Amino acid sequence: xxxxxxxxxxxxxxxMREVPAVAVVPLMADTPKTETRTTxxxxxxxxxxxxxxxxxxxxxxxxxxxxxESSSLRQVYSCPESLQRLQSxxxxxxxxxxxxxxxxxxxxxxxxxxxxxAASGIQIIVVPTTAERTRPKSHTKTCHKVxxxxxxxxxxxxxxxxxxxxxxxxxxxxxxxxxxxxxxRFGKVHKxxxxxxxxxxxxxxxNTRTAKEKERANNEVQAMNQLSHPNILQLYDAFEAKHxxxxxxxxxxxxxxxxxxxxxxxxxxxxxxxxFVKQICEGVSYMxxxxxxxxxxxxxxxxxxxxxxxxVKIIDFGLARRYRPxxxxxxxxGTPEFLAPEVVNFDFVSFPTDMWTLGVVTYxxxxxxxxxxxxxESQTLNNVxxxxxSFEDEAxxxxxxxxxxxxxxxxxxxxxxxxxxxxxxxxxxxNNIAEKAKGSNIVLKSQVLLKxxxxxxxxxxxxxxxxxxxxxxxxxxxxELTSLDTETDTVPIAT
Ligand code: PIT
Numbered sequence: 330x331x332x333x334x335x336x337x338x339x340x341x342x343x344x345m346r347e348v349p350a351v352a353v354v355p356l357m358a359d360t361p362k363t364e365t366r367t368t369x370x371x372x373x374x375x376x377x378x379x380x381x382x383x384x385x386x387x388x389x390x391x392x393x394x395x396x397x398e399s400s401s402l403r404q405v406y407s408c409p410e411s412l413q414r415l416q417s418x419x420x421x422x423x424x425x426x427x428x429x430x431x432x433x434x435x436x437x438x439x440x441x442x443x444x445x446x447a448a449s450g451i452q453i454i455v456v457p458t459t460a461e462r463t464r465p466k467s468h469t470k471t472c473h474k475v476x477x478x479x480x481x482x483x484x485x486x487x488x489x490x491x492x493x494x495x496x497x498x499x500x501x502x503x504x505x506x507x508x509x510x511x512x513x514r515f516g517k518v519h520k521x522x523x524x525x526x527x528x529x530x531x532x533x534x535x536n537t538r539t540a541k542e543k544e545r546a547n548n549e550v551q552a553m554n555q556l557s558h559p560n561i562l563q564l565y566d567a568f569e570a571k572h573x574x575x576x577x578x579x580x581x582x583x584x585x586x587x588x589x590x591x592x593x594x595x596x597x598x599x600x601x602x603x604x605f606v607k608q609i610c611e612g613v614s615y616m617x618x619x620x621x622x623x624x625x626x627x628x629x630x631x632x633x634x635x636x637x638x639x640x641v642k643i644i645d646f647g648l649a650r651r652y653r654p655x656x657x658x659x660x661x662x663g664t665p666e667f668l669a670p671e672v673v674n675f676d677f678v679s680f681p682t683d684m685w686t687l688g689v690v691t692y693x694x695x696x697x698x699x700x701x702x703x704x705x706e707s708q709t710l711n712n713v714x715x716x717x718x719s720f721e722d723e724a725x726x727x728x729x730x731x732x733x734x735x736x737x738x739x740x741x742x743x744x745x746x747x748x749x750x751x752x753x754x755x756x757x758x759x760n761n762i763a764e765k766a767k768g769s770n771i772v773l774k775s776q777v778l779l780k781x782x783x784x785x786x787x788x789x790x791x792x793x794x795x796x797x798x799x800x801x802x803x804x805x806x807x808x809e810l811t812s813l814d815t816e817t818d819t820v821p822i823a824t
Contacts, residue, residue, distance in 0.1 A: 450475040450476055450477045450478065450479075451475065451476040451478050451600065451604070451762060451763045451766045452473070452474075452475050452476075452766065453473070453474055453475075453476060453598065453600050453766040453767075453770045454471060454472070454473055454769070454770060455471065455472050455473070455474060455596050455598055455770050455771075455772060456471045456769050456770065456771055456772070457470065457471070457596075457771070457772050472596070474596075476600060476601060476604055476639055476766070477638050477639055477640070478604045478607075478639065478762060478763070479640070480559045480560065480608065480611065480640065481559045481560065481608070481634045481640030481641070481642060482559065482634075482640075483559045483563075484559075484562075484563035484565075484579040485528065485579070486528070486563070486565060486579075488557035488563065489563075489564065489565060489566075490554045491550060491553070491554055491564050491565070491566055491567045492567070493547075493550065493567050493568065493569040493574070494566070494567065494568050494569070495568070495569055495570075496568070497568065497570070498521075498532065498566075498568040498575045498577065501523060501524060501525070501566070502521045502522065502523055502524060502530065502532065502566075502577060503521060503522045503524060504519050504520075504521040504532045504534075504575075505519055505520040505521060505522070506519050507519075508520040510531055510584075511533075511585075511629075513629075515533070515535045515536065515542070515545070515546075515647065516533070516534045516535045516536045516573075517533075517534055518531050518532065518533045518534070518578075519531070519532050519534065520532075520580065521577065521580075523565075523577075529580040530565055530577050530578060530579065530580045531577070531578040531579070531580045531581075532575055532576070532577055532578070533575070533576040533578055534573060534574075534575050535549075535573065535574045535575070535576065535647075536572060536573060537569075537572055537573060537574050538572050543574070545647040545648070546574040546576075546647065547574075548646065548647060548648070548649060548650075549576065549645075549646045549647045549649070550564065550567050550574075550576065552621055552646035552649035552651075553576075553646055555619055555621055556615070556616060556619060556621060556646075558611075558612055558615040558616070559640075559642075560608050560609070560611045560612030560615070560640075560641065560642055560643060561612050561615070561616065561642060561643050562578055562579050562581065562632065562642045562643065562644045563578070563579040564576060564577070564578060564579075565577040565578060565579065578644075579642075581632050581633065581634045581635070581642055582634070582635055582636065583632060583633025583634050583635045583636050583638070583640075583641075584632065584633060584636070585628065585629055585631065585632060585633070586605065586628060586631040586632065586633055586641055587628045587629070587631075587693075587694075587779055587782075587783060588783065589633050589636065590605075590694070590775075590776065590779065591776055591779050591780040591783060592776075593776055593777070593780075595637075596772040596776075597772065597773045597775065597776050598770040598771065598772060598773060599695065599727075599728060599729060599732060599770065599771075599773065600762060600765060600766045600770055601639065601773075602691070602694045602695050602732075602773070602775075603732075603758060603759055603762050603765075604639045604762065605631075605639060605641055605694060606687075606690075606691050606694065606735075606753075606759065607754065607759045607762070608639070608640065608641045609626075609631060609641060609643065609687060609690070610687070610750050610753040610754050610759065611750075611754065612641075612642070612643045613626070613643070613683055613684075613687060613750040614749075614750035614751050614753075614754060616643070616683075616750075617652075617680045617683070617749070617750055620651060620652040621646075621649055621650075621651060621652070622649060622650045622651075622652055622678065622679065622680065622682065622683055623643065623646065623648070623649050623683050624648045624649060624650060624660060624662075624663065624678065624682060624683065625645060625647070625648040625649075625662075625663060625664070625667075625686075626643070626667070626683050626686040626687060626690065627664050627667045627686065627689075627690070628690055628693060629645075630643060630644050630645045631643060631644075631690070632644055648660070648662060648663070650678075652679065652680065657677045658677060658678055658679075659675050659676065659677060659678065660672055660678055661675060665706050665709040665710055665713070666689070666699045666701055666702045666709050666713075667686045667689050667690075668686075668710070668713055669681070669682045669685035669686065669713070669744075670685070670713055670714055670716055670742050671744055673710050673713050673714055674714070679744065680749060680750075681744040681745070681747040681749075682744070683750075684739050684747045684748060684749065684750065684753070685739060685740065685741075685747060687739055687750075687753070688736050688739025688740040688747075689701070689740070691732075691735065691736050691739065692718065692736050692740070693775070693779065693782075694775060695724075695725070695728050695732055695736075695773060695775055696722060696724035696725055696728070696773075696774070696775050696778065697724055697773075697774060697775030697776065697777065697778025697779040697780075697781075697782060698722060698724055698775075698778055698782075699782060700712075700718040700740065701713045701718065714742075716740060716741070716742035718736075718740050720733050720736075723774070724773075724774045724775060724778060726774075727771040727773075728773075729758070731756075731757050731758040732758050734756075734757075734758065735748075735753070735756050735758040735759070738752075738756070739753070
């Protein structure tokens with residue numbers, strides 16, 4: 330795909346000067362050699378639903394305050410002050426009761442209506458496509474809704490630089506193991522509550538039997554320690570046991586973005602997609618300014634703050650890497666359909682690698698189609714390498730030229746041709762949203778197609794889980810096992 334005016338200038342990649350080849354190292358390696366241990370107080374801002382914070386007392390939670398300066402162009406060690414400074418320039422969101430204007434035509438489900446909404450939410454009129462108008466569904470009528478285009482509230486606690494604790498998490502938290510918020514190759518995420526404050530949190534229990542799993546888990550802690558942004562899920566605490574690492578994370582109740590938007594009673598329009606993508610760009614832009622590459626920005630890793638609003642947070646920093654100028658990083662992991670061509674080619678990865686994936690996510694959000702997904706893994710990888718994505722499917726029929734231009738400047742085979750996150754935020758598609766919303770907002774076809782995509786993925790996940798259980802049974806009864814690597818999600822790829 331061609332790229333021109335939105336091409337990423339080198340200065341804008343992470344806000345730094347040209348570095349011909351980029352390299353990155355696991356974040357674990359970033360732990361400063363000399364550390365000063367200090368403590369922070371807990372829950373300086375309590376969760377809206379939690380009891381008033383207990384009187385401040387030293388929590389005993391150690392924070393690493395680095396004293397060693399490294400030679401990289403820009404330091405992100407100086408946590409938390411530098412993080413707070415970067416944050417302080419952002420306008421603080423103001424929340425008021427939902428602002429609902431007069432209904433136009435029939436009022437239907439209102440995305441963002443039940444959550445705290447900015448006084449000036451974007452008011453839009455949603456019209457069904459001609460084909461939809463004949464179907465007996467709730468969003469087949471013209472309706473009115475308000476989109477809360479405000480940044481999410483920050484986590485209900487101040488940024489914490491967390492170091493691993495060796496005492497059991499049950500000393501401090503109740504982990505509700507029956508309530509599963511997410512699961513994956515790593516293990517499971519459960520709801521949890523801090524005993525002293527009642528603060529609702531999430532506990533990600535990561536199995537760390539192998540050195541690789543341990544490295545990934547430690548990586549996640551290191552990455553999250555460096556990031557404090559409303560569009561990035563925050564780390565609260567971390568515990569290490571022999572074969573497990575437990576991350577205590579900010580709790581959000583909206584679930585995965587794609588799971589939420591397939592609810593057909595809440596019609597999805599291009600304006601909704603703009604608001605979601607803009608927030609993802611805000612998070613990625615900040616992450617890149619902090620010299621962190623996510624490298625696994627797939628749809629599952631975007632969570633909604635609540636069930637009705639438009640605020641999203643990026644999760645899963647297990648594959649994240651620290652950008653290191655003059656060093657070169659190649660990676661051989663990821664989810665085939667979201668991999669950038671340089672990953673498939675085992676070439677250097679850097680900021681634009683995340684931007685490619687953002688292009689894939691945006692394409693899917695608008696159309697419900699995965700642009701490079703083939704019948705099997707090798708076809709998918711070949712599709713990625715050809716970087717040939719088209720907007721010819723009827724799912725793109727009502728999608729704006731600006732949206733297609735936005736995607737076209739991300740799904741560019743040549744890394745240097747892709748927009749940076751900052752350039753995305755300046756792209757016309759993500760600007761004047763309220764003005765665009767005044768036009769006719771046709772319901773996207775992506776909802777139905779995404780539902781099929783998710784169902785297929787769930788089927789595959791369950792199939793693999795059953796196959797793995799059967800293989801386990803086989804080994805237990807003395808059979809042979811050739812490979813345990815059955816996960817379809819983030820997998821090592823053949824290079
Ligand atoms: C929720 C609510 C919440 C956190 C999560 C899910 C976290 C999910 C998660 C996090 C990861 C990961 C996989 C899933 O790799 O507050 O519904 O780092």
